[in-house]
Amino acid sequence: MRPRRPTRQIVIGDSRVGFVRIGGGKPDRAGNPTTPAPVSVQTMTAGYTHDVEACVREIHKLAAAGADIVRVAVPERKDSEALRHILPQVQVPIVADVHFHFQRALEAVDAGVHKIRLNPGNIQDRKQVIDVIQACKAANGGRGIPIRVGVNEGSIIERKDKQKRMKELGQVFSDHKHGYMLAIMIAKLEEYLDIFYEQDFHDIAISAKSMDASLVIDAYEAISERFDHPLHLGVTHAGPKETGCIRSVAALGALLANGVGDTIRISYASDPVYEVEDGLELLYSLGLRERRGVDLIACPTCGRIQVDLFTLVQDVRKQLAEKVTVPMKVAVMGCIVNGPGEAEGADVAVFAGDRRGIIYVQGEKVANVPEAEIMERLLAECLAFQGRVQRGEVKLGEKKVEIIPPDPIGELGSGYEKIAAGQVEKRVGITIGKS
Numbered sequence: 001m002r003p004r005r006p007t008r009q010i011v012i013g014d015s016r017v018g019f020v021r022i023g024g025g026k027p028d029r030a031g032n033p034t035t036p037a038p039v040s041v042q043t044m045t046a047g048y049t050h051d052v053e054a055c056v057r058e059i060h061k062l063a064a065a066g067a068d069i070v071r072v073a074v075p076e077r078k079d080s081e082a083l084r085h086i087l088p089q090v091q092v093p094i095v096a097d098v099h100f101h102f103q104r105a106l107e108a109v110d111a112g113v114h115k116i117r118l119n120p121g122n123i124q125d126r127k128q129v130i131d132v133i134q135a136c137k138a139a140n141g142g143r144g145i146p147i148r149v150g151v152n153e154g155s156i157i158e159r160k161d162k163q164k165r166m167k168e169l170g171q172v173f174s175d176h177k178h179g180y181m182l183a184i185m186i187a188k189l190e191e192y193l194d195i196f197y198e199q200d201f202h203d204i205a206i207s208a209k210s211m212d213a214s215l216v217i218d219a220y221e222a223i224s225e226r227f228d229h230p231l232h233l234g235v236t237h238a239g240p241k242e243t244g245c246i247r248s249v250a251a252l253g254a255l256l257a258n259g260v261g262d263t264i265r266i267s268y269a270s271d272p273v274y275e276v277e278d279g280l281e282l283l284y285s286l287g288l289r290e291r292r293g294v295d296l297i298a299c300p301t302c303g304r305i306q307v308d309l310f311t312l313v314q315d316v317r318k319q320l321a322e323k324v325t326v327p328m329k330v331a332v333m334g335c336i337v338n339g340p341g342e343a344e345g346a347d348v349a350v351f352a353g354d355r356r357g358i359i360y361v362q363g364e365k366v367a368n369v370p371e372a373e374i375m376e377r378l379l380a381e382c383l384a385f386q387g388r389v390q391r392g393e394v395k396l397g398e399k400k401v402e403i404i405p406p407d408p409i410g411e412l413g414s415g416y417e418k419i420a421a422g423q424v425e426k427r428v429g430i431t432i433g434k435s
């Protein structure tokens, strides 16, 4: 992992819902140093904003799933008006998503929204964009609210001038699509940002989205070198969860591992709760956020399996997600080949065999139960372990007992023996245990 690239920090929220910081590492406008905030996860409601009750319910659901920020669409006046009733009832910062009608942005600011998302390319004229900038500047008692300036692959091709449009589309469908789109995205973003700079407005996050993961990587790499605004990462129109997940993780994972990105939105044609869950899991996996709840390890199974592990893993995942909040490591393994190794590294573990499950807590064998009782006993051990962690009786990640596999490791020896004998350092040239 490369260090996070420093950006100017923006802050969204208020004293009631709390403040979420995005980016950081560069001094703020007053010259005060900032430290990079944890990468935040955002999502967007799928229902109608003007249905106040349903919208509030959905925002609560997304916040409970772990969303740091929630965006809502305000296509009509009734949607921006609804914000007045929604905002006092929710506990996360809310962003108003504005397209085409600059008035919706003004109304949302007036209602007290915490941030505006604007694509200046689909606002009719420059004067209207300036009106929104001035409104955001004056909002929040003069402290201002931030704006995300976004370009999307789908909305940067010329639409008004037919001849120009045909020419641009010709380029897009040429062999140079990638390079052409990349260049036009950056040029458009520069053009839009100039409007904000001319108004001395710098409280900005930026995004440059495409459904093409490799274009997303190149676009964000390029803009992170040109601008120091925090970056909102996303693959747009990524598709259903099943494929959108891969598309999003390919792009966002590569960028985040390279230190690029300050807030993320994974977008699926599905319940946005999945966007939040998968966004968080991506950040946990890269060590960019402190895990909330269980880190579940499970084997893929193979011809050695003797229990219904797939069902067991899904049951474990569901039950533990609801009941466990401490970030304990839980391993569900199919047999003794890799079971003991994973069980040793986990806080609570089960490895199965011959229609039974052997359960370990921090390396200590606590039960050997028939398959039908594995779930119940594993859950009980996890809850008991959680209680002990919360009472300060045990620490996460501690291991008390070495699990000796029933099968000897064999004459090739374990990795540990090789490290101890200095063979690994000699062979791969990496010095173990020294920085």
Ligand code: SF4
Pocket: 299, 300, 301, 302, 303, 304, 305, 333, 334, 335, 336, 337, 338, 339
């Ligand atoms: S732990 Fe056992 S059952 Fe699971 S994949 Fe490995 S060898 Fe197969």
